[in-house]
Amino acid sequence: MAQDTLEASANTADLTAGKSKVELRNVSKSYGDEWEQQQVIDNLSVEIRPGELTVVVGPSGCGKSTLVNLIAGFEFPDTGEILLDDKPVTGPARDRMVVFQETALMPWQTTYQNIIFGPKLRGDLKGNALREEADRLLVKVGLSEFKHKYPLQLSGGMQRRAELARALINNPRIMIMDEPFRGLDAMSRGLMQEFFLRLFEENRRTNLFVTSEIDEAIFLADRIIVLSNRPANVRKVIEVNLPRPRDYKMLNSPEAYEIKREAMGILHEEAMKSFKSGSGSDFAEAYGKADS
């Protein structure tokens, strides 16, 4: 924690950004008691490379959110280890900020109060420095005019941008995005993806992005990690070599199409497995695909 506090600075030229990596080594996690166990993650080894945008995709309910909780330190693995820059993760800390599904802004605080929550709590940024940094981020996410509004007064897209600012002010070593744009309409989703991409390409802070949308994954990612059905394991790692800065038109390129075809194939296979293995079996039969 000591060096984290030192890193908290208002300067934009952040030397540490983009240099951090996360490694998961043979991580397993299950829920329940000794009589009834549900294994969610099985012997998973993943590397989130420094300065890259790693996207995790997988069928719904495969344990993506559990993965986020483990890396963020909200939960702990049963076996295996999680390393941030070669040091084991011991709990939640400001070096790994999570942007949650839907919105997790505190409804009783204004946009500004939400953004300054972390630094104000720790006291590592005070007075004018804190105000200036918050204002700079508000400008960056385009919410200066909504500084004193409450989250419920903001649109879905604005809420996500406010949340991005709230995470960024803590100057994390890695950003963890857990399906951050879920629940947005298609239009704002597209705009948010572009906005987020510009933000990432600016200083390439190590980023883990979880989604269930394959187009979103291809558009954003340096690498896509395709997870298997529960218990989650790495099915395939796909390098996305589309040039940066990215553009929506690139999704129509042959390369993007090839990635999409491959990933969709795996995801469909895994989704069918979940139909067969669990609660979805009768559903699969109804669609006549039980033995396909």
Added chain:
Amino acid sequence: MTDIAQPSTHAAASATPRKRSRLQKLWQNQSLWRGITAIIVFLFFWEIGSRWDEWFGKEWMIPGVGLIPPPTDVAATWLEVLPKVGYWESWYSSFKRVLSGFLMAMLLGIPFGLLLAVNKYFRGIFFPPFEILRPIPPLAWVPASLIFWPTNEMSIAFITFLGAFFTIVINVLGGARNIDVRYLRAAQSMGASQWDLFSKIILPGTLPSIFTGAAVGMGITWEVVLAAEMISGGGTQGGGGLGFFIWNSYMGGSLEQIVVGMISVGIAGYLSSSAIRMIGDWYMPWKRLF
């Protein structure tokens, strides 16, 4: 709390360019006029209903309404009663009982509910007995508390307290337990200590439920105080309260005065719940956005 109570900034942001005075606003308030009209119409039909038999003979008396004194008679009686000290003493002693019972319930109920919510051992020990005592109606406690407490006044205070206490506790507990875990996790990531989590997330997050509990609890308190005052006959030393005022009017056979007492209770209850709403609006500016 200073972070939360900043209604001035919000008001400034949404102020209209053309400023209206307070009086103008009140005058132009449509819902206020609707409310006044509704009350006038209600009084009008009540008056006609209860005077029908006077005008058209006994055989035309409207059942029910015909027996109730008309609002004009009630108003006349009210004017007679208004200057009397006893009437205002009734207000005073009922209000005193309601407020003391209610404040005690808030003072003990909020911390108790929060403790139940945040500590699972505390919950394991105290929740089961609480849940057994909760369904007992406050009035069922009357005989026991008359025996237990040395004075009438103390047993009324105790029963009043019980009426609000259970409601407040159950609301606080439910509210605190339903706080989105993501708020707590986000705060933890940003370096919040256990105390920070409690004071900056759980407490403001529970505030809406605290005020819901307070509003419901206040209503129950009035019910209980009135009933307790009727049962106990009120203190003989002039502090009978509005409940005793109504009961006394019944014993004296003054129908008009019964209605005066009832309406007084209505007004008193309305004033109490408005006060809670106003305090709630003040403390939760994010709740009155729409």
